[in-house]
Amino acid sequence: MRLSALLSMCAALVVNASPIPNFVYTVGQKFFLNGHEYTFAGTNAYWLAQMSNSDIDQAFSDIAASGVTTVRTWGFNDVTSVPSYGTYYQLWTNGTAAINYGSNGLAKFDYVVQSAAAHGLHLVVTLTNNWSDYGGMDVYVSELAPNAGGYHDLFYTDPTIIEAYKTYVSAWLTRYTANPTILSWELANEPRCAGTSSPASSACDTTTITTWVSTLSAYIKSVDPYHLVAIGDEGWFQRPGAQPYPYDPSVGISFDDNIMVPTLDWGTLHLYPEYWGQADNVTEFGIAWIRDHATVQKLANKPVVIEEFGVTIANQSLVYPQWWDEVLSSGLAGDAIWQSGSYLSGGPSPNDGFTYYPNSTVYALVREYAGLLKARG
Ligand SMILES: *[C@@H]1O[C@H](CO)[C@@H](O)[C@H](O)[C@@H]1NC(C)=O
Ligand SMILES: *[C@@H]1O[C@H](CO)[C@@H](O)[C@H](O)[C@H]1NC(C)=O
Ligand SMILES: *[C@@H]1O[C@H](CO)[C@@H](O)[C@H](O)[C@H]1NC(C)=O
Ligand SMILES: *[C@@H]1O[C@H](CO)[C@@H](O)[C@H](O)[C@H]1NC(C)=O
Ligand SMILES: *[C@@H]1O[C@H](CO)[C@@H](O)[C@H](O)[C@H]1NC(C)=O
Numbered sequence: 001m002r003l004s005a006l007l008s009m010c011a012a013l014v015v016n017a018s019p020i021p022n023f024v025y026t027v028g029q030k031f032f033l034n035g036h037e038y039t040f041a042g043t044n045a046y047w048l049a050q051m052s053n054s055d056i057d058q059a060f061s062d063i064a065a066s067g068v069t070t071v072r073t074w075g076f077n078d079v080t081s082v083p084s085y086g087t088y089y090q091l092w093t094n095g096t097a098a099i100n101y102g103s104n105g106l107a108k109f110d111y112v113v114q115s116a117a118a119h120g121l122h123l124v125v126t127l128t129n130n131w132s133d134y135g136g137m138d139v140y141v142s143e144l145a146p147n148a149g150g151y152h153d154l155f156y157t158d159p160t161i162i163e164a165y166k167t168y169v170s171a172w173l174t175r176y177t178a179n180p181t182i183l184s185w186e187l188a189n190e191p192r193c194a195g196t197s198s199p200a201s202s203a204c205d206t207t208t209i210t211t212w213v214s215t216l217s218a219y220i221k222s223v224d225p226y227h228l229v230a231i232g233d234e235g236w237f238q239r240p241g242a243q244p245y246p247y248d249p250s251v252g253i254s255f256d257d258n259i260m261v262p263t264l265d266w267g268t269l270h271l272y273p274e275y276w277g278q279a280d281n282v283t284e285f286g287i288a289w290i291r292d293h294a295t296v297q298k299l300a301n302k303p304v305v306i307e308e309f310g311v312t313i314a315n316q317s318l319v320y321p322q323w324w325d326e327v328l329s330s331g332l333a334g335d336a337i338w339q340s341g342s343y344l345s346g347g348p349s350p351n352d353g354f355t356y357y358p359n360s361t362v363y364a365l366v367r368e369y370a371g372l373l374k375a376r377g
Contacts, residue, residue, distance in 0.1 A: 020226050022180035024122060026265050028301050029333055030377075031183075037377050040305055040334025041370035042070035042124070047350055048112050049073070049087045055344040056112060060119040062342045062358045067370035070183060071116060072307055072336050075109065075125040075172055078135025080143075090135070090168055092143045097164060099171045106175060113181050122183035124307070124336075126232045127169050130190040137188070138198050140164060153193045153204035156212035166219055173224040185224075186232035187216050190270065193252035206238055206254040210261065217263035228265040231258060232307070235269025235293055244285065245277045247292075255293070259300040266302055266333065269293045271309035271323070282311050283319050287326045294330035303333030310338045310354035317361045324369040328376050335373070337366060 019025040024033050031038040043063055048056055048071075063071055077088040078097075087108045091098045101107060116123050129136030130152075137155040144161050145154045155161055169185075176182050191209055193200035217229045237256060238249040245251075259267040271286050278285040290306060297304035306327060311319050320337070327335050341348060341355035348357065356362035 020180075023226050024180075024183045024228065026228065026303055029297055029303050029331065031266075031303055031333065038069070039370070039374040039377075040070055040303070040336075041068045041373045042072060042305070042307065042334060042336030043068050043366065044072045044308060044336055044339040045349070046072075046074045046339070049077075049109050051344060051349075053111050053115070055342075055346075056115045057118075058344055059340070059342040059349065060115050060121060063340050064119040064121055065358070065367075066340070066363055067367040068121075068336075069370070070122050070124060070334070070336060071340070072124040072126065072186075073112065074129070074134060074189070075185075076128045076134055076136065078128075078139040080139065089171075092139060095143050095146075097143070097168065099168065101171075106171065110175075113176065113179060117181040121181075123181055124184045124186060124230075125172070125182055126186040126189045127172060128165065128188045130188060130192055137191075141198060149201065150198045151201035151204075152198040153200050153208055156191075156204075156208050162212075162215070165216070169216070169220065170223055173220060173227075177224045177226060180226075182227055184228035184230050184265070185220055186230050186268070187213060187220075189232050190234050191231065191253060192234075192236075200252065204252055206252055206257060209253045210257045213258050213264065214261045217261060221263050230264060230266045230268050230305075232268055233258065233270075235267070235289075237292070246289065256296060259296060259302060259304070264302070267293070267297065267300065267304035268307045269304065270338075271306055272311070274311060274313050279313060282314050283322050286311075286319070286323045290323060290326040290332055291330050294332040297332060305334040305336065306332060307334075307336040308338040309335070312353040316356075317365060320362065320365055321369070324365075324372070328369075328372055335369075337362075 024031055024038050031040050078090045079088045080092050087104050089100050089105050132138050140161045141154050144164055145158050148154055193204035213231055220229050235255045236251045236253050237247040238254040239247045271289055273282040273285045293304050338354050341357040
């Protein structure tokens with residue numbers, strides 16, 4: 001543990017020795033851009049690439065007006081047949097993937113990047129999903145290891161799947177290597193041993209995902225040394241003793257271990273207390289969750305960001321300010337609320353119960369707290 005902490009500090013120093021102009025980089029627990037502190041005040045909008053170009057512009061315009069600097073969005077959609085509508089990046093046929101470079105594929109994402117830049121925003125791009133929304137890990141497993149028991153965690157260990165994922169990731173890395181609008185790549189949204197439609201094998205434990213994170217983040221750095229890399233995980237702990245479930249050694253992924261991987265630049269956590277057995281205690285649980293990750297941020301000496309959070313059962317306008325206050329006072333590097341909404345040409349953008357729109361109380365709070373985070377530094 002000590003050695004890996006030391007290695008990660010050395011890696012940080014090497015990166016910081018020559019920051020690339022216009023690329024966001026890290027020094028210790030903070031983000032920087034062109035020699036100035038970069039405020040990671042963010043939001044999520046996974047659906048951006050599914051919209052028309054004018055709707056993408058509208059969404060980024062609303063987001064920029066809320067004062068945030070950073071938008072997290074999906075860089076994946078794996079399909080097994082061509083959809084009648086919408087953007088996809090990889091079409092699977094009988095175990096072979098074809099990357100879609102067309103106007104409903106990576107060329108569409110070019111517009112997302114272009115519009116983000118035009119609105120002065122940076123992007124965090126996540127490259128696959130634990131969940132089966134937009135394909136994700138289970139598509140790789142069913143296409144490439146159809147007779148191996150269907151275990152979700154084959155995604156992290158099967159050599160053919162690892163190569164296929166590297167091939168996909170490299171298409172993104174090479175397309176955007178020189179593009180500073182991308183702040184960071186993320187390996188996966190919410191990786192865990194178990195999947196939506198597939199179980200975990202008995203072999204999957206925390207070392208499974210830590211090893212995968214180590215391999216894949218090193219691979220990304222080898223192809224694209226300019227962009228930051230994070231996981232995109234929920235920040236689960238593996239703490240001994242009687243603990244609330246997100247601290248409990250049952251989920252199979254360890255924030256304490258993963259943050260020490262030298263080729264990871266920053267740490268991520270999510271916060272959904274009502275889905276994590278904490279429905280009676282959403283505010284207090286969230287405050288403790290943020291504080292405990294800020295403690296690890298200091299130990300690891302890397303920025304840590306609460307890059308998704310939400311609650312539906314309580315008044316968001318009362319809960320979120322208490323969570324943001326803890327971000328500010330704990331020193332946690334940044335935040336990104338789940339999720340931004342806009343009124344678009346075809347109606348409101350998707351609302352999963354967490355979406356805030358430009359005329360809402362939460363939108364005004366996003367703006368206020370983005371300003372407070374910038375002022376804190
Ligand atoms: C992956 O997806 C399914 C969601 O149904 C869950 O069963 C697993 O816990 C897993 N984790 C997530 C969402 O990160
Ligand atoms: C895929 O496999 C099925 C069943 O073997 C076959 O019928 C089909 O032609 C194959 N499709 C392609 C595009 O190879
Ligand atoms: C609520 O969460 C906090 C932080 O985890 C904990 O200290 C407290 O005991 C919890 N309260 C209840 C009633 O569960
Ligand atoms: C939620 O809190 C906000 C801000 O305190 C308040 O304006 C609003 O009326 C509350 N809404 C409900 C439904 O309690
Ligand atoms: C916000 O604007 C939308 C679309 O114009 C409208 O339907 C909604 O009622 C408004 N909500 C509030 C809280 O003003």
